[in-house]
Amino acid sequence: MNRILVVDDEPHVVRVLRLRLERAGYLVATALDGESALAAIEQSPPDAVITDIQMPGMSGRELCDRIEELFPHRTFPIFLLTSRAEVEHREWSKKISNAVFLEKPASLMRILSELEDYFAAGQAVQR
Amino acid sequence: MITSSLAVIILICGLLLADYRQSRETQVRQQGSALARLLVELPLDELVPSRGRRSVVDALAYGLRDTSLAYAVIVDPAGSPLLDVSKPGMIVSAAAMVAEPSVWLEEVALEFDGQPIMEFRAPIYSEGKVIAYLRLGYLRPTFGVTRDHLPFLGTIALPVFLLTPGFYFLLKREIKPLRKLRMEMEAAIGFDEAQQIEREASDALDGILDAFTRFVERSRRRIADLEEHRGDLITSSKLIGYQRSRIETVIQSLPEAIVVLDEAGVTAFANNKLSSLIGINPAGVVGSRPSEWLVEDDLLAYLGKCETKGNRGYANESVEYSPTNAPEKTVALTAYPLFAPDRNAGGARGTLLVFRDVTLESMAKSARGEFVAHVAHELKSPLNVLRMYSEELLNADDLAEEFRVEAVNVIHDEVDRLSTLISNLLSLTKIEMGSLSIDRQRVKLNELLEDALNTVSRGGLGADLQFRLRSPRVLSPVAVDKDLLRVAINNLLTNAIKYNRPGGEVTLAAEESDEAISIVVKDTGVGIDEGDVDRIFDKFFRSDCESVRKTSGHGLGLALARQIVELHHGTLSVSSVPGEGSEFVIELRKEPGLVKQAI
Numbered sequence: 001m002n003r004i005l006v007v008d009d010e011p012h013v014v015r016v017l018r019l020r021l022e023r024a025g026y027l028v029a030t031a032l033d034g035e036s037a038l039a040a041i042e043q044s045p046p047d048a049v050i051t052d053i054q055m056p057g058m059s060g061r062e063l064c065d066r067i068e069e070l071f072p073h074r075t076f077p078i079f080l081l082t083s084r085a086e087v088e089h090r091e092w093s094k095k096i097s098n099a100v101f102l103e104k105p106a107s108l109m110r111i112l113s114e115l116e117d118y119f120a121a122g123q124a125v126q127r
Numbered sequence: 128m129i130t131s132s133l134a135v136i137i138l139i140c141g142l143l144l145a146d147y148r149q150s151r152e153t154q155v156r157q158q159g160s161a162l163a164r165l166l167v168e169l170p171l172d173e174l175v176p177s178r179g180r181r182s183v184v185d186a187l188a189y190g191l192r193d194t195s196l197a198y199a200v201i202v203d204p205a206g207s208p209l210l211d212v213s214k215p216g217m218i219v220s221a222a223a224m225v226a227e228p229s230v231w232l233e234e235v236a237l238e239f240d241g242q243p244i245m246e247f248r249a250p251i252y253s254e255g256k257v258i259a260y261l262r263l264g265y266l267r268p269t270f271g272v273t274r275d276h277l278p279f280l281g282t283i284a285l286p287v288f289l290l291t292p293g294f295y296f297l298l299k300r301e302i303k304p305l306r307k308l309r310m311e312m313e314a315a316i317g318f319d320e321a322q323q324i325e326r327e328a329s330d331a332l333d334g335i336l337d338a339f340t341r342f343v344e345r346s347r348r349r350i351a352d353l354e355e356h357r358g359d360l361i362t363s364s365k366l367i368g369y370q371r372s373r374i375e376t377v378i379q380s381l382p383e384a385i386v387v388l389d390e391a392g393v394t395a396f397a398n399n400k401l402s403s404l405i406g407i408n409p410a411g412v413v414g415s416r417p418s419e420w421l422v423e424d425d426l427l428a429y430l431g432k433c434e435t436k437g438n439r440g441y442a443n444e445s446v447e448y449s450p451t452n453a454p455e456k457t458v459a460l461t462a463y464p465l466f467a468p469d470r471n472a473g474g475a476r477g478t479l480l481v482f483r484d485v486t487l488e489s490m491a492k493s494a495r496g497e498f499v500a501h502v503a504h505e506l507k508s509p510l511n512v513l514r515m516y517s518e519e520l521l522n523a524d525d526l527a528e529e530f531r532v533e534a535v536n537v538i539h540d541e542v543d544r545l546s547t548l549i550s551n552l553l554s555l556t557k558i559e560m561g562s563l564s565i566d567r568q569r570v571k572l573n574e575l576l577e578d579a580l581n582t583v584s585r586g587g588l589g590a591d592l593q594f595r596l597r598s599p600r601v602l603s604p605v606a607v608d609k610d611l612l613r614v615a616i617n618n619l620l621t622n623a624i625k626y627n628r629p630g631g632e633v634t635l636a637a638e639e640s641d642e643a644i645s646i647v648v649k650d651t652g653v654g655i656d657e658g659d660v661d662r663i664f665d666k667f668f669r670s671d672c673e674s675v676r677k678t679s680g681h682g683l684g685l686a687l688a689r690q691i692v693e694l695h696h697g698t699l700s701v702s703s704v705p706g707e708g709s710e711f712v713i714e715l716r717k718e719p720g721l722v723k724q725a726i
């Protein structure tokens with residue numbers, strides 16, 4: 001069972017995502033900010049991370065930078081939810097391996113299909 | 128006058144007499160020497176005949192008796208007289224003769240009885256030996272006026288004497304107008320008034336005077352003209368100076384830094400703003416090229432473009448940069464061609480460089496961008512939640528009932544949040560643009576406060592909180608915009624609920640003093656970090672403090688509340704103890720109109 005870490009400062013978003021992903025058969029961990037997300041990753045590395053970019057305190061970008069820095073050999077992808085599909089993000093994301101941008105307001109369907117695609121591809125490679 | 132004429136006569140007579148004497152002396156000398164030469168040629172015995180006979184000298188003396196011949200003496204070499212013919216009373220003194228005379232004729236000046244004598248001596252030879260000497264004595268002509276001279280002198284003196292007064296009067300007559308002229312000129316130097324010089328003069332002077340008068344008159348007019356001209360010049364130069372200083376003041380007072388480059392691209396002028404704006408001393412740049420005082424490469428590239436392309440190079444574009452000497456500023460440089468007033472007269476006469484401080488504009492630009500980004504984020508966050516929940520409700524049939532209830536509640540809350548956000552945004556924008564007109568009415572504050580507190584306490588939020596209203600039973604009515612003030616109080620109350628601790632208190636109180644009414648919103652919540660107190664009224668500011676992050680909000684409520692209070696000429700202040708609670712105070716002055724009238 002694939003483990004997903006959901007990071008968002010909006011409790012409602014975290015909650016609905018957890019419910020939806022659990023129903024789809026994932027194991028879900030949640031974090032309301034970057035610090036606790038890093039702690040969760042350290043404890044047990046997930047198979048994918050979904051994070052909001054705009055968060056008070058540590059932003060999604062900072063979180064990604066820290067993940068790059070702390071886990072240079074990670075294999076899990078990072079799905080970034082952003083309300084701003086800005087060029088600066090795109091420039092920056094080139095430095096981050098395995099990052100996917102999802103524009104807000106993001107549909108649950110879209111997130112699920114992205115995850116499914118990713119894991120399906122992964123399995124194909126493994127075979 | 129008589130004295131001077133006499134002096135003239137005496138002078139003339141004296142000169143005449145001196146001349147007469149001189150000519151007489153010459154005459155005597157010629158006669159004497161000629162006679163002496165003649166006589167010494169004769170044999171001695173003819174000169175000194177034997178007894179009884181008359182000598183030649185006697186005849187000669189007789190013939191010359193009326194002349195000044197005084198004596199004719201022949202002496203032997205020893206000096207004894209051999210013959211003596213002399214005028215009566217004239218005693219010829221003996222004189223030693225030289226034995227070997229060196230000259231044939233000698234003139235000796237002697238004096239007999241007070242009379243000066245010119246004596247001519249010549250040796251008489253016989254057979255190569257000096258046998259005797261001839262001495263011819265003449266009376267030396269003197270200055271003395273003799274009776275003979277009187278008619279001659281009289282003839283001269285009379286006309287002189289007669290003419291002198293004539294000359295005198297004539298001169299005097301001619302001098303009189305000249306003197307008058309002098310006086311007139313002295314008066315004219317004073318320029319008392321332009322009076323005609325009166326003339327009483329002969330025809331000869333008349334012309335001169337006339338011309339002179341005209342000359343003086345013209346000079347006077349010319350001087351008056353020049354004076355007037357000079358006055359005009361002084362006035363116009365003062366005017367020019369005034370205009371110059373006015374233009375200079377304008378140029379120096381411009382908010383922009385101005386630099387003028389001449390046709391060769393050399394700095395000709397720079398105003399003082401150059402130093403305050405980009406930190407370059409304007410006096411130091413005159414006479415040098417911009418490349419010598421501008422260090423920023425992109426500016427030089429921009430100026431170079433203007434230079435190489437000629438007039439077409441001056442587009443309306445400008446270049447923005449942060450000066451090296453003032454990096455905190457943003458300055459826009461624009462180059463304009465300088466044309467002569469008559470544009471057809473030729474190409475650009477130089478370049479005008481305008482340095483404009485656009486710090487505020489660029490700050491405003493980035494602030495606007497930030498604002499839009501904030502708004503977008505704040506709008507999208509609730510939309511995100513709405514989308515996810517509604518999607519779940521739509522697609523999942525097998526949802527638990529409690530999730531449905533939760534979803535509907537969340538959707539309801541998020542729609543509320545969106546709507547509050549949008550109305551706050553609109554109000555803020557209106558206030559900032561000045562297009563919000565406030566509708567002041569006399570309001571009973573007690574009712575307003577009670578109503579506001581009831582609304583928020585019933586709103587579902589803070590169900591476990593204690594709400595208190597403390598206000599005097601009677602409060603003076605105040606003139607406020609009821610709806611706007613309600614929004615401000617509502618925002619403060621909402622914060623007091625959101626950031627409270629479970630089971631805490633929210634107090635809404637009113638206090639009245641002579642001049643003002645204070646509305647106090649107090650909570651027992653998390654308080655505000657000291658470092659955040661100054662920023663909580665900024666738009667979109669949200670503290671990084673954990674308790675704040677957990678609470679939904681968009682950072683506009685306090686900004687709007689303050690704007691509304693300030694619109695009422697009131698103040699909104701805050702005091703807070705982190706961990707214990709915060710107290711927001713709206714202070715409204717009572718009846719500002721009446722206070723004004725009282726003053």
